[in-house]
Amino acid sequence: MTDHVSDHPYPFDAILLSSFGGPEGQDDVIPFLRNVTAGRGVPDERLEEVAHHYRHFGGVSPINAQNRALKAALEGELSKRGIALPVYWGNRNWAPYFKDAVAEAAANGHTRLLGLVTSAYTSYSGVGQYREDFEKALADNGLTETASVDRIREYFDHPGFVTPLIEGTQAAVKRLTDAGHAAPRIEILFSTHSIPTAAAKASGPEFGEHGAYEAQHLAVAEVISKAVNEAAGAEVPWKLVYQSRSGDPRVPWLEPDINDVIADLHDEGTASAVVVVPFGFVSDHMEVLWDLDNEAKESAAEAGLAFERVPTSGVHPAFVAGLVDLIVERLENTPVEQRPHLTALGPWPDHETVGAYIARETAEAAAR
Template sequence: MTFPFDAVLVLSYGGPRQPEDVLPFMRNATRGRGIPDERLLEVSEHYLMFGGASPINERNDELMDALRAELSRRGVDVPVVIGNRNWDPYVTDALAQLAAGGARRVVVLATSAYASYSSCRQYREDLAAALADTGLEFDLVKVGPFAETDGFVAANADAVRDALAELPGARVLFVSHSIPTAMDAASGPGGDNTYSAQHRRVAQAVASEVGLADDAWEMAWCSRSGAPHIPWLEPDVNDRLAELAADGVSSVVTVPYGFVNDHMEVVYDLDTEARATASGLGLGYVRAATVGVHPAFIGMLAVALTDPQPGSVGGLATCHATCCLLGRPGAPVLPTACAAD
């Protein structure tokens, strides 16, 4: 097939690879927020529990291997490289690598499925900053948020079925990364709570595909951080587990449908913290798989990468100049995102 790009650039959050990386990584991830090292060291313990290495690095390697294989199967053989926001290889490193190989027109995929400042627009800012820092010239086309695609829904539905096979009759909690309510309000082309609305639609679509009754599932959130007086999306998964136990629910399946793969917010917040909460409450507990390299998910990504037209994925017709605008209003943003702007 004819592929209109020279390469694929995967954008991700990044994560430490060894214990000595953890504090510098945490400083990168919280830059500009004035958080003291004392607090960062507390959060660093989450990573040190896993040997100081984030699982996101290995999982992203698996994702890129699967993408290469699927693209090759479709007749597309181009470099697939990764650039991270907070740890090496950084976005600037990835662009330099692509430029050295002669790539100029590049399709970009962020490892975030939903629309918000931190999950989409900030990656556009990262790209704009990297271009400015390196002075390199690229034609970059970013695939839009893809949570509402059939492939993403199908992969999550299979994960729910497998988890319920282990724990039949369990209450299903669809869990995603919480964000400040102000960020949610600003998400989407019109600043219309697109982030939480997408989550509701995806949870409903997965529940419908699995055949869950309306009273058999609900949504919860995890990974809240920041000042306690700032409102974030709720309920927190641990709080909800306590409420369900008090209501007589005996077992719960958590579904990390807000995450593409098993990184720290999954292996700590759900596999460690929420599991411990459930155990203390006497609840049966199973965590469903993330979409990872599920064939339906990888197949959807391959289609999105080969034909990233406006509106082709994610239900967003385009990323406008003010789409998901929050944080640094004056920050440059990639002018060509979601295929058009």
């Protein structure tokens, strides 16, 4: 990758931590949900049905605090390695918005941004929509011709993301076996966000009926399961499950739902405990704290099953170090064969640049 500023040691001059965003008070909840559902014609009455999840926590989503913690951890790791790149933070659905983050960066002379997206897997909401967000942020600031945003690759099978999940799942299984639950009667439920089946297929139809989205999750579950079995000295069964479905009930979404699976385990009598691994998420935000720690836990109690929920990667040192490793990949243009990955699907490829940088590179290449 060409460096277009001769006195700068990197092909990028700042990091853009990119996330979903969340409300920070009761008055923010409905406006935030309007942002999330913009263009879908969802009435406020329906939004209020979802709002009680946030209102349960005082109208404050934990995601923004978690992103502040992640930003600070990234800044610390970058500094420790002597990488002099500032970290800006922007959200899709609530302040600080991408438009404002990009404007702040440009005002500080930083126009070659490397996006670090808090989504590990391939889907429209995790990839295509962020690209649209970046394009809009540049356009809204009049920077389409003078600034650019790249992004690190999807990191679903990067050791930095997976290692904390392995450790957490092994620890949860051990707690249950120490409490008297036999390993074959402990069911590991690998949980991720359900999406429309059409969107799943569009994520990469060459990977099967439900696209790259499902294939990536299955591959990571296999890696974690193998490590858990080795630590437990026995085979612990597992299933891929989905959660947090929303939208028109007439539209097919990925299944099975985690709560249905827990009920089935009760009916089948095959399990005495469940370990829920929210490996579709990078932090313990609302869809983890409410949908799992409240609803799924309650389903387990009703089914008479012991319940353990594994922490997300969050700001685990291995995850933070892994994210900086991914940044370094792009700074150094690391060859594909040297990029770490734990499944046969990886390493996932880089993305095309949004904005002026790639246009400039293409023009220069054509002139040579």
